[in-house]
Amino acid sequence: MQNTKPKLLFVSITDKANGAENILLQAARASSASLLFLKKVDNGGLNLPDDLHVEYVSTGSILSGFWGLIKSLSNYRTDHIVFSTHPYLNAYLGFLKRIGYLKSKLIVRECSSVLTRYSGLKKLSYQIAYWLGYPGVNLVVCQTCSMRDVFVQHLPYIDKQKVIIQKNPIDIEQNLIKAEAPLPVADKGAEFICAAGRLIPEKGFDLLIMAFDEIKSSRPNLKLFIFGEGPEQITLENLIGELKLTDRVILKGWIANPMPFFKHAKACVVSSIKEGFPNVLLQMMILNPVVISTNCAGGIDEIPGIYLAEADNVNSLTTAINNALNAKKHNKDLIMQYVEDRTPEIFIKSILNALV
Incomplete structure (x- = not known):
């Protein structure tokens, strides 16, 4: 890494106050970074501090948020480090890197082992998403050793050197x-x-x-x-x-x-x-x-x-x-x-x- 302070952007599907979203908020606060949400929830949202720069892509559906994300990323396409958490969103951003639209470095966090958690069509949809997007990711963050083991076992086409273990933070x-x-x-x-x-x-x-x-x-x-x-x-x-x-x-x-x-x-x-x-x-x-x-x-x-x-x-x-x-x-x-x-x-x- 360079000695200059990196410009960070944290991206999440919604601002719902769930575990993964709280992880991003903690990291964004610790690094004074920007937050970008695909959709604003009607209730049960994160308690966002006033000193953080926060953007919302959509107040409508999550699908419209995915569609509008391309435009919202225009200011972050280069010279940034983009950090996201959720397999579908991670894969979408990875695909944007693969086609050359997103040139900033991309870090993705695995919120759960979805390939062992689900079966049938839902598991297949995750497998397709991983295949389409994750080869474009610069770094994959797993929470535990067992999660990393499952990840590299099910996705052998991802370079193992890109997959690290980092324990969840707590303030x-x-x-x-x-x-x-x-x-x-x-x-x-x-x-x-x-x-x-x-x-x-x-x-x-x-x-x-x-x-x-x-x-x-x-x-x-x-x-x-x-x-x-x-x-x-x-x-x-x-x-x-x-x-x-x-x-x-x-x-x-x-x-x-x-x-x-x-x-x-x-x-x-x-x-x-x-x-x-x-x-x-x-x-x-x-x-x-x-x-x-x-x-x-x-x-x-x-x-x-x-x-x-x-x-x-x-x-x-x-x-x-x-x-x-x-x-x-x-x-x-x-x-x-x-x-x-x-x-x-x-x-x-x-x-x-x-x-x-």
Whole structure:
């Protein structure tokens, strides 16, 4: 890399406050870079600081955002480093490089192992996207060793030297500040465990609800709060009704700041079946010494101080939750040592150093 400060542009499909988008925001803030979104969401968007330069391609459909992106990139075609996350968007930008429209260097981040996560036509669509665009990418960032292994195995036509491992960042100070906000009046004094994420099958919230059903009788005052929105909401509501847990399991929907709940929970839970790496896990670890996670991504079984459960296993998750709630002592120091080298500044610096 040159000694002069690189001009960076971070690109995302939407400004929805999901894990991948939060990663880009943290990196953009750490490098004082511009952000470009294909589409602005109506609600549940990122809390974007005023000092960042932010552009939106479209307020309509995502498809119109892809179409308008070509024009929006005109100021960034050369002499920039473009950083994106999402296979379809990554592939689209890579294709623009392959045909010579985008001459700036392109870094893409893999948000999950989609080629093992999906099957059928959806998997085929990703395979086509990778084939069309990824040969034009300068650097591919994977979150874990296992994710990189899967990537190079399924995409042998991509130079392995271009595929690096960089752990997800976490802004410890910002999360601690957000956690100081008070709980809503209705939830003050409540005894609860909590989970957060999109309401999709991969998050395993149905397994978490069934695990909670197993422990409810021994903890009559305990509730389960789940934060997030998604297509599985009705399915989860039906499951809650079938198990007669309407007063005990609460789907809280999306909220801008779940950090106070993470801080005050009796335990925080990640119940995912398969992930790239659950960013919410890092937030929970910073704010609460009692964290349970399924072994849903590479490296989770190496995290010290958390309570580990098998993925897609209700009995294992039930046991891990019980063990966590029954424990008299938790090793908060080990957890903090694990997250302290994951600052957004270290994240973006390490990636730029790997770019040649």
